[in-house]
Amino acid sequence: MNSMRIGFIGLGAMGAGMAGNLLKAGHAVTVWNRSPAAAEALAKLGANVAKDARSVGEGVQVLHSMLANDAAVRAAILDSGVLDALPKAAVHVNHATLSVALVRELVEAHERRGLGYVAAPVFGRPDVAASGGLNIVAAGKADAMAKVLPLLEPLAGKVWPMGDDPVRANVVKIAGNFMIGAAIESMAEASALTRAHGVPAKDFLEVMTGSLFAAPVFKTYGGLIAEENYSPAGFKMSLGFKDIGLARSAAETERVPMPFASVLHDTLLEALAAGEADLDWSALAKVAARRAHIG
Amino acid sequence: MNSMRIGFIGLGAMGAGMAGNLLKAGHAVTVWNRSPAAAEALAKLGANVAKDARSVGEGVQVLHSMLANDAAVRAAILDSGVLDALPKAAVHVNHATLSVALVRELVEAHERRGLGYVAAPVFGRPDVAASGGLNIVAAGKADAMAKVLPLLEPLAGKVWPMGDDPVRANVVKIAGNFMIGAAIESMAEASALTRAHGVPAKDFLEVMTGSLFAAPVFKTYGGLIAEENYSPAGFKMSLGFKDIGLARSAAETERVPMPFASVLHDTLLEALAAGEADLDWSALAKVAARRAHIG
Amino acid sequence: MNSMRIGFIGLGAMGAGMAGNLLKAGHAVTVWNRSPAAAEALAKLGANVAKDARSVGEGVQVLHSMLANDAAVRAAILDSGVLDALPKAAVHVNHATLSVALVRELVEAHERRGLGYVAAPVFGRPDVAASGGLNIVAAGKADAMAKVLPLLEPLAGKVWPMGDDPVRANVVKIAGNFMIGAAIESMAEASALTRAHGVPAKDFLEVMTGSLFAAPVFKTYGGLIAEENYSPAGFKMSLGFKDIGLARSAAETERVPMPFASVLHDTLLEALAAGEADLDWSALAKVAARRAHIG
């Protein structure tokens, strides 16, 4: 394998594990994070710590970023100057879950500078990021993809190429996150129904997740609902609300009615109104139970 | 194993396979079906063919029934006289998906006659019934369950005991069928979203069912949506509509708001209005696409 | 005016006022009610009190009934024998709000006996019934309508003929009651929104009901919401829930998706779950406020 000069911006719960895997794979990784502690930890594993986001771009062949949302990407990528610091023909592979609108803006900003751009959003929680088992959906022009795909190897259990338009990868990610929210709301309502008839959520979900719904999403979130284990959150209600907002925005631009997304919007809003922003979003089961006045 | 004298009423796509497995397990099975052809086929495998539903009850230790809905059960079980033909202490194990109200009526009708009653609804399609791989949720008084559980062995991949009140098994079945409908609608809306942004349903669903949603329900129905393979139906839209109606009725009696079930009610109604009653209910994907005016 | 021999079954809050107006108009009215007190009160105004529902039919030219729901009509009209007691060519004018299915059954039961049938459901609350200001929607065959229309004069502020099929009048009534429920939910959600932004419901509704929404439904129910005056109920939540159920059934038979009716079903269910069955159905405003966690 070719050891490459890589930049990595964004070392939160997800990014720290991913940058670590790139180091373990033998690459020369220069890192930066808004709060420096995470960067220091990676320095111990051999990373170079840049003084700011811009400098991460100097001399690297591929820049990875794993940021939280549109605002973080706008600040650390578009406004920081890193795109101007990157060498010509360098490629930026962006792992964030973003709005379709911002992705279009990023594609243009990279093209204008002769830089490659690959959208590579990920499915998986922090433990899966650390163990290199993510599912990564990737899309971008062929030459950029060729540079990036080998770098996704140490990060992913599986890579899903989605064509040459980066927007396509983000749309798959957004639609997938919507399906996760729908799975949670489905278990929330079904559990409220069985509880009202004397069957505990745990007993019901055990049957479902042990048979027809034996899939990671249902086992993970169904387990949290069964145990009423909503804190600390694996994925916060406020982030779930943001993700459903991304789905609704993407739906709106293309005039796609999504009544399940509308229901999710309202039940998530109800959870936020109840002060549950920091609970795991499987706590939508509490909203369903409250509406039925089940203790 | 004890060979037992068993009755079996209802030899449709599901029941024929189940009765066949009881015969193969070495039991003496007496069968009856409204249209006689299916009974004749089982006679070749060693079944006795009763002349009417009532006579099935004569001299059997356990009566199985696998009927389509409330109306079929009312006719073949409550009105046929079979409960009066059954010997004292015989047990009826009812595999139908029924309303909670009817189950309560059945429990009382059996108790009044000193008969055991086990509700044992099943999850699985006809091919799974034939191969003895069903997931069966069973609930009833301890002594009735003791008689019935060995008979479920040749029918099921797994049996899930749900307590001593038969209603609990039906509630689990109803709630599970609701979750299947919700899974389909979720894939329908998500696919409409990705299609509107240029990503075919097939590409999107391949990622989902190959990772986070790698479960039988999603693989089966996601496959039908990806291939637009809605006919002949595995499970008709009209039956899906009936099942969601059972969930809504069960929710109504216990005052449980279920907004996802309400959305499903309306999208299924729209499919029926479009003349799609006989398509597989995964054709809800056509409704979502139509609403977005995607060809 | 011709004084006619009239029967009147059902002397609840609505029926008592209506029977009284027929007496005042100079007709010979024979009455019956399940609880006799209301009949006694009308006897003082000159009514004859029949000993049972059946006898009301003897010798009258027109039978009026003002009953609460399908079950009451089935008992007092179909099962009581009154249809067999009515003289040939007598007409029954039924003011109840009924399911479309029952109306079809009633039409057939009357035709079979050579009796006329007019569906004449009413809009208006008990005070309006007493003052003879109801809005009455009436439909039935021409000869039956000819007999009945003069009798509606003392009952109604306005009569709206709706053709020769009685079902049409009931459909208008059902759809109108749905619109009333939708008006209430609309004010409930709008008020929760303004309250959350510091504008009391009273101030907001005053503007609306004093301008764009200056109509009886909005003034009446908006006033109750503004004053939080939910008890004693003018029209109970449980009856509102029943009415929305009639709309949903009528929609289901003809495959008409009604998402607003689905929302109403769920918010009404939430109110019932909260123990608010006996509050006025304008208390849907409490449900909206609760969901937003507004005190």
Add this chain to the structure above:
Amino acid sequence: MNSMRIGFIGLGAMGAGMAGNLLKAGHAVTVWNRSPAAAEALAKLGANVAKDARSVGEGVQVLHSMLANDAAVRAAILDSGVLDALPKAAVHVNHATLSVALVRELVEAHERRGLGYVAAPVFGRPDVAASGGLNIVAAGKADAMAKVLPLLEPLAGKVWPMGDDPVRANVVKIAGNFMIGAAIESMAEASALTRAHGVPAKDFLEVMTGSLFAAPVFKTYGGLIAEENYSPAGFKMSLGFKDIGLARSAAETERVPMPFASVLHDTLLEALAAGEADLDWSALAKVAARRAHIG
């Protein structure tokens, strides 16, 4: 009456009529519009035509603006420099329907400059604007309101003071527009129901708008539905969609679930997907009929 020196920005269908009424009331009005034709027309009635938006502010005591949306207000008021051209203690009365967020920004921008600010959104269509019969909801600090209220006289049939925080007036306007949309969707679904049962929308709506729903909103939009008179639009579907979006945004910031607004979002989106952006928003009746597959 004191003749005042007034500026007026925004001379669309609504603003032209309003500016005209201020001229007729004897005030000295300086006008500006992005497309000059409307300004020329008012010059004939005695208006001064400013060369740009900024100059409108020079020397006036009160500036009125009647602009279409957030973007138009940002351009013509915040970015044009007019606020810096206004004399100290001048008051700006803004008639636009705006997001709560922008109103907060405007309040701060005016306070910082020592200018008064009154939010005075209006209810009524262009013909009502021309005849001076608008319903105007107004809120702002007491001294600013004192200057502005006399100027609203020639514009309004009625003025509704809503306190000293301009946001409150906009919230009332947003909530009122939501109620209009809900009224339309309610008539759309009710009409689809009656049509499916053989009662034309026209017959049904005639009863409703002639009795319980005898209010301007229902008579106007009900009339359009009854006649299927959707073009040319009185108020376009695309503008209705924008207004429901404002309600949803306002609801989101305060965590107020609004399921009726969610349904409206999806049915309006469906209309836009069908290419109906330029039809009157009463054409939501076509969406309801289409979903039921009624011709």
